[in-house]
Amino acid sequence: xxxxxxxxxxxxxxxxxxCFKNGNFFKKLxxxxxxxxxxxxxxxxxxxxxxxxxxxxxxxxKDLKITIxxxxxxxxxxxxxxxxxxxxxxxxxDPAGSFLVEPQVHDRNQYVLFAGGSGITPMFSIVKSIxxxxxxxxxxxxxxxxxxxxxxxxxxxKALEISHPDHFAVEHIVSSIxxxxxxxxxxxxxxGLLIKIFAKHQLNFSDxxxxxxxxxxxxxxxxxxxxxxxxxxxxxxxxxFKAAPVKVxxxxxxxxxxxxxxxxxxxxxxxxxxxxxxxxxxxxxVIPYSCRSGMCSTCKAQCxxxxxxxxxxxxxxxxxVAKGQILTCVSYPASEEITIEI
Numbered sequence: 001x002x003x004x005x006x007x008x009x010x011x012x013x014x015x016x017x018x019c020f021k022n023g024n025f026f027k028k029l030x031x032x033x034x035x036x037x038x039x040x041x042x043x044x045x046x047x048x049x050x051x052x053x054x055x056x057x058x059x060x061x062k063d064l065k066i067t068i069x070x071x072x073x074x075x076x077x078x079x080x081x082x083x084x085x086x087x088x089x090x091x092x093x094d095p096a097g098s099f100l101v102e103p104q105v106h107d108r109n110q111y112v113l114f115a116g117g118s119g120i121t122p123m124f125s126i127v128k129s130i131x132x133x134x135x136x137x138x139x140x141x142x143x144x145x146x147x148x149x150x151x152x153x154x155x156x157x158k159a160l161e162i163s164h165p166d167h168f169a170v171e172h173i174v175s176s177i178x179x180x181x182x183x184x185x186x187x188x189x190x191x192g193l194l195i196k197i198f199a200k201h202q203l204n205f206s207d208x209x210x211x212x213x214x215x216x217x218x219x220x221x222x223x224x225x226x227x228x229x230x231x232x233x234x235x236x237x238x239x240x241f242k243a244a245p246v247k248v249x250x251x252x253x254x255x256x257x258x259x260x261x262x263x264x265x266x267x268x269x270x271x272x273x274x275x276x277x278x279x280x281x282x283x284x285x286v287i288p289y290s291c292r293s294g295m296c297s298t299c300k301a302q303c304x305x306x307x308x309x310x311x312x313x314x315x316x317x318x319x320x321v322a323k324g325q326i327l328t329c330v331s332y333p334a335s336e337e338i339t340i341e342i
Contacts, residue, residue, distance in 0.1 A: 001027065002089045006063060011152045014070040015118060016081055017055060020090075022064050031058050031095035032102060033129035034122040034211075034239070037066050038290045040091040041076050047091075050076045051291040053122035053239075054095070055153070057129050059103075067152065069118035096296045098315055099213065099239035101126050103133035109209050111139045114189075114222045116214025120152050122239060123213055131164050138166075140201055144173040144189060144218060171197050189218070194225050205229035213239040216312075255306075255333035260341045261287060270333050276308070276340065277328040287328060287342055294330035301328050306338030 003020040010016055022028045031037070036051045056065035071077045084090075099122060101111075111130060115123040120143060130137055145151050151172065160168050172184045173193070180186045185193055198205065210231060212219050219238060226236065253272030258265065259280065270279040277299055280287050290298040294314030303324045310321070311330040328340070 001029070001092055001094075003029075003064065003092050005084065005086055005088045005090070008084065008086060009065075011067060012150055014081075014150070015067060015152050017065050017067045018080070018084070020064040020066075022062065029064060029092070029095055031064075032100040033058060033126045034100035035095045035097040036122070036291060036296070037064070037095055038093040039066075040093075041079060043075065043079050048076050049093075049290065051096075051293075051296065053097075053125070055121045055124045057125060057132060059129055060132050067118070067121045067124075069152075093290060096290060096298065097122075097239075098296070099211070099237055101130065101209075101211075103129050103137075105133065106136070107134050108136040109134065109138075110203065111137060111209045111211070112142070112203070113139065114142045114144075114210075114212040114214070114218075116144045116218035117146075117150070118152060119212075119214030119218075119239065121213075123211070124153050124156075126211070127160065127168065131160065131168055135167070139168045140197075140203065141168070141170040142173065142189070142194075142197060143170055144175070144214070146174070147176040148174055148184075169201060171200075189221060189225065191225055191228065194229075205231055207235065210236040211238070212236060220312075253333060253336070255335065256337045257333065258337075258339040259285060259287070260304075260339070261285075262342070270338075272333050274332070275329055276326075276331045276333070276338075280328070289329055292329045294327045297327065299328040301326055301340050301342045303331075304339040304341055306333075307335040308332060308338060309334045 005018055006021050007019040008016055031054055036053045038049055038051045040047050040049055052066040052068050055067040068077055068080050070081050113123050127139055127141060130139055157170055161170060170183060173189055174184055175188055177184060177186045210226065212222050223236060255270045255272060257270045257276065258267050266285050268283045277289055288298050290296045297315060303326050308326055308331045310326060314327050314330050316325055316327060
């Protein structure tokens, strides 16, 4: 399906939102708050696929909106910022992703959402959807950034605070500001600040709806802080926006990878410090993928033999991993021979 770019909104110096006309009368994309859209971007006659979260509200917004932060040396994000224009059309895949909420009109929940940097994108869709569709619930957003200028949706978030004072609150953590004031806190997230924020909003560390999205370091720190307050990993939904660096033990490893794809067998040499997906693509071997961060399961496969290392933060359960299931986008060779079935 192709979508038409209706508008391009500059959110910050390094973040833009692409606004798409949502299909036509006969076919419109349906998505849930928190999900992402995979776009196909042709660059120099090569199509590159990237997944970006919706920042629009699927219940109230007529158009689709995804928000894209410029990444240093990021091929697609830089192309989007520098070359896409209103009127362009992009091929897209169906919306996907398990980091989502499904608001229920009669539910009464307390949501505690932690966002770091561009991790606000799916959170913003979630916040707006809860406020419009699950009106008895409350949302506390804890949003971390390097400086005030980098706060994506800053003015829109302020407007939501004003329009929903009894149901929405935000606490900003801004590492570069010198002194804390009101709901803007200096430094980084830490135990003392987290306890202070919960006390301010008269919250206990109990069975709320916890969600985290952002860079891996921010997410790991937040998960640890919550764990220390008795919140288990199973109580938290996570979405990785930047994968953690892989601690590769076989940096000089050269592995023979055998891929079995729908009865077809492909074989190639792979290094221990690059993902299976990345190296298959470099060999022009077509395998399914979408998000490239371990959060959508499009690239799920079965490791039949050999050993692999997967980065943390993926969506597979411990039982799935124990059965040999892997996500090729975050899986790295850890033995001299590997056989994978897709």
